[in-house]
Each structure stands twice: as structure tokens, then as C-alpha cells.
Amino acid sequence: MKELRTALGALALTATTALADSPVVLNAVGTWSSLTNFQKHEEPFFNERLATASDGRIVGKIQSQSGLGLKGFEIMRLVKNGVFDFAFGLPGYVAAENAIFEGADLSTLTQDIDTQREVSDAYFKTLETAFEDIYNAKLLMLYPFPSQTLWCNGEVNGIADLEGKKIRVYSTTLGDFVEGVGGTSVTVAFSEVIPALEKGVVDCAITGTMSAYTANWNQVATHAYTLRVGWGLAFGAMNLDKWNSLSDDQRALLQTEIAKLTDAMWGETATEDEIAISCITGGACDVGEPGSMTLVEPSEEDLALRDKIATEVVLARWAERCGAECAANWNETVGPILGLTANAN
Numbered sequence: 001m002k003e004l005r006t007a008l009g010a011l012a013l014t015a016t017t018a019l020a021d022s023p024v025v026l027n028a029v030g031t032w033s034s035l036t037n038f039q040k041h042e043e044p045f046f047n048e049r050l051a052t053a054s055d056g057r058i059v060g061k062i063q064s065q066s067g068l069g070l071k072g073f074e075i076m077r078l079v080k081n082g083v084f085d086f087a088f089g090l091p092g093y094v095a096a097e098n099a100i101f102e103g104a105d106l107s108t109l110t111q112d113i114d115t116q117r118e119v120s121d122a123y124f125k126t127l128e129t130a131f132e133d134i135y136n137a138k139l140l141m142l143y144p145f146p147s148q149t150l151w152c153n154g155e156v157n158g159i160a161d162l163e164g165k166k167i168r169v170y171s172t173t174l175g176d177f178v179e180g181v182g183g184t185s186v187t188v189a190f191s192e193v194i195p196a197l198e199k200g201v202v203d204c205a206i207t208g209t210m211s212a213y214t215a216n217w218n219q220v221a222t223h224a225y226t227l228r229v230g231w232g233l234a235f236g237a238m239n240l241d242k243w244n245s246l247s248d249d250q251r252a253l254l255q256t257e258i259a260k261l262t263d264a265m266w267g268e269t270a271t272e273d274e275i276a277i278s279c280i281t282g283g284a285c286d287v288g289e290p291g292s293m294t295l296v297e298p299s300e301e302d303l304a305l306r307d308k309i310a311t312e313v314v315l316a317r318w319a320e321r322c323g324a325e326c327a328a329n330w331n332e333t334v335g336p337i338l339g340l341t342a343n344a345n
Contacts, residue, residue, distance in 0.1 A: 023059045024250060026050070026242070028086040029075055031234065032190060033064035035211050036272065037145060041265050042088050045257070053257050058250060065089075071189040072170070076237070080135045085242045090145075090234050091127070092171025099172070099321035100130050103330050104142065105233035106318055107177040108310040109338055113270050116144060116231050122333045127235070137237040140258050143265040145208040145232030146272040148174070150225040151217050151293075152204035153197045159227060159302040168193055168205035173318060177229050178206075180313035181305075194220050208232045209276035218280050218291030226277060227298040227306060311340065319344040 030042040046060030065072060072093035079087045091101040104123040110116045120142040131139040156162065163182035169175045175185035188196045188205070196202045197220040205217070206229060212218070236258065243251065279285035281295040298306070319327040319342035327342040335341055 023051075023054075023057055024246065026058065026060045026085045026238075028060060028062040028088070029068065029070065029078070029084045030062050030064045030088045031090075032066045032211075032215075034066065034214050035145075036214065036268070037088075037143070037234070037265060038064050040268070041261060045261050046086075049257060049261075050254075054250070054253055058253070060086075066191055071191075076131075076135045076137065079137055079237065079239050082239055082241070084239070086236065086238045088234060088236050090170070090232060092173065092232075094135070095172055097134050098130060099318060099323075100126065100326050102171065102173045102318055103127075103322070103326070103334060105173070105231055106310075107148075107171075107173040107230045107314045108228070108306050109315065109340065110231065111228055113144065113231070113266070115337065116233070117266055118337050119334050120144075120233060122337060123330075126329055126333060131235075131237050132240060135237070136240045138240050138243040139235060139237045140255065141236040141262045143234050143236070143262055144269045145234060146210045146269055146276060147226075147228045148206050148208055148230035148232050149212075149228060150204050150206055151197075151212050151221040152223045152225060153200075153221045154203055154223065155294075156204065156223045156225050157296055158225075158299055159305050162204070165203040166201070168196060168202045170206070171230075172321070173314060174206055174230060176314045176317045177309060180309035190215070193217065197221055206230075208272075209280070210272040213276045213280045213288070213291065218293050222293060223296055224277065224281055224293040225296045225298070227302060229306075315340060315342050318342065 026046065028046045030038045032038055043062055046062035050058045050060040065075060072089060073096065075087045075089045076094045078084050091105065095101040104120050104127065110119055124142060128139040131137040150167070159181055165183045166186050167178045167183045168188040169178055169185045170187065178185040186202050188202060190207065193205045194217065197205060275287060277295065279287060280291040280293050282290045282292045322344065324344040327344040330342050
């Protein structure tokens with residue numbers, strides 16, 4: 001059925017958009033096909049919007065990483081090697097190459113989406129340079145997934161209950177938070193979280209609010225603990241050789257359209273937390289079937305402990321990993337926004 005929809009979509013596109021004789025073709029890989037960002041933004045942008053906006057001179061083709069059986073960690077290596085022209089992904093998945101990629105979404109440091117966008121904008125140039133140097137890629141956008149919170153298969157009433165638990169993470173900085181609360185961090189691919197929760201490989205898992213709902217984590221997890229531990233900041237980046245092969249007009253068009261896409265994704269993400277949490281805990285839900293998870297909101301004591309862990313564990317460990325020069329750059333770009341200083345001893 002999905003293949004049929006894709007074929008029909010392609011027919012509709014060619015019927016409404018006159019393709020150029022030799023259009024530029026951009027082969028892209030997106031995030032997860034079950035999630036809002038791919039369904040409502042990444043896929044339509046590449047499969048429809050680019051051809052329409054360019055009068056058929058640029059044609060996009062995108063597949064999700066989940067559809068391709070990729071786990072995220074290898075995506076930018078494939079872009080570097082020219083297997084894909086463009087990729088959407090999470091900096092947390094590429095941070096194994098260099099801790100600098102974590103700097104715009106360090107666990108628990110940023111607690112509202114407007115501040116997160118300020119942080120992302122301030123750190124963009126740093127990431128742009130890192131993508132070029134390490135992956136031969138042009139960074140074109142940063143955008144968020146919803147709040148990253150904790151979903152547990154078992155009773156959790158506060159941050160103290162995380163001690164001793166095995167908790168799924170997908171980045172080192174989230175692992176720092178988990179270890180800061182006395183838990184054990186376990187790296188599990190997004191597609192493998194449900195069986196991991198079922199089998200007790202992990203007791204809890206971290207992901208975004210809407211991501212947990214649309215991926216049906218409520219089928220196995222019992223408690224939704226809405227302590228915000230990150231934003232799941234994501235990127236869009238293009239192979240630099242492909243970027244340089246485009247004309248000035250083509251690059252300008254791409255940047256204009258990607259700026260519109262970026263604004264739309266930030267705008268929608270800002271609305272998703274409330275909707276997703278209501279849906280997954282049995283409240284009002286206009287986007288699907290409600291779940292029945294127990295909602296657990298953090299107490300004032302939880303928030304105070306979270307802030308202590310943020311500075312004494314998360315930021316301190318990251319500064320050590322990234323080094324003095326990296327920490328100094330963070331202090332000049334992100335630090336003033338959050339009122340924090342990273343110290344690499």
C-alpha cells in the first residue's frame with residue numbers, strides 16, 4: 001500500500017510539475033517514517049516541494065532511515081561517501097566522531113523551546129564548520145523533535161526512582177544525565193526499544209513525547225515521567241561536493257525553501273508536547289487512539305536535582321570530552337544564553 005501511494009504521488013507530481021530536461025536529483029535519507037517530522041515535513045519537502053518550487057529543475061527523492069534499515073549512526077558517513085546527497089539526522093548519533101556535535105543539545109540544560117532555538121542559532125556556525133571538516137558536508141538546518149522525556153515499564157514517581165534503573169539513551173550526553181541520577185545508560189536503536197522494554201533489557205527509555213506516542217510505546221511502558229532531559233535536536237546536511245556542483249541560483253533556492261521548512265518544523269514541534277502527553281496518558285486525543293500510561297510530573301525537588309546534575313555532571317563531562325578550545329567556544333556562543341560556563345580541566 002505504501003508503495004502504491006508513493007507511485008501515485010510520483011504520478012501526481014509529474015502531472016502538475018513540468019520537470020526540466022536534466023533536473024538536479026537529490027537523493028536523501030530522512031529520520032523515522034512513523035514520526036511527524038518525516039511524515040509531515042521531510043518527505044513532502046523532498047518528494048514534492050522541491051520540484052514545485054524549482055519548476056522541475058531540482059527533484060528530490062527521500063527514504064526514511066527506518067525504511068532503509070539504518071540505525072542513525074552511519075548516516076553521515078554515507079553522506080560523506082556520496083551514497084546520499086542529503087541527510088536528516090540527530091547530532092547525538094554523530095557525536096562519536098567528535099563531542100562538539102553535542103553542544104547545542106546538552107541534556108537538561110535547555111528547558112523551553114524558544115531558548116533552544118536561540119541556542120541552536122548561536123551554535124550553528126560551530127556545527128557548520130564541524131560538519132564540513134569531519135563529514136565534507138554543508139549544514140543547512142537545525143530543527144527539534146519534541147521534548148525528550150522518560151517512559152518506564154514500571155512504577156516511577158520521581159527522579160529518585162531512576163537510581164539503579166537501566167535506561168535507554170541514544171547519545172552520550174543523555175547517558176551523562178542517566179549516570180548522574182544513579183542509573184545505567186543503555187544504547188538501543190529506536191526501532192528496538194519496544195522489545196527491549198518488554199524483555200527487561202531496559203527499565204525506561206528516553207525519546208520525544210510525540211515520538212513515544214506515534215511509535216506506540218504505551219503498549220509496553222506504564223509510566224510517563226515528563227522530566228525534560230533534552231530536545232532531540234536534529235540537522236539537515238548535504239554532501240559538500242554535491243552542494244558545490246549546484247549553481248548559485250539553485251543554492252539560493254534551496255536555502256530559501258529550507259528556511260521555510262525549518263520555521264515550520266520549529267512551529268509544529270512547539271505544539272506537540274501537550275498533545276502527545278494528553279494522548280499517551282488517556283486524555284483528549286484528536287490525532288489517534290488514546291493510551292493509558294500513568295502521568296508523572298516532576299516535583300520541585302526533582303527540578304532542583306535536575307539542574308544540579310545539568311551543571312555538575314552533564315556540562316562538566318561534556319567539557320572534558322570536548323576539550324578546552326571547544327569549551328571556550330561554547331562559552332562564547334551558548335554560555336551567555338543559558339548563563340552557564342563550561343570548564344575543561
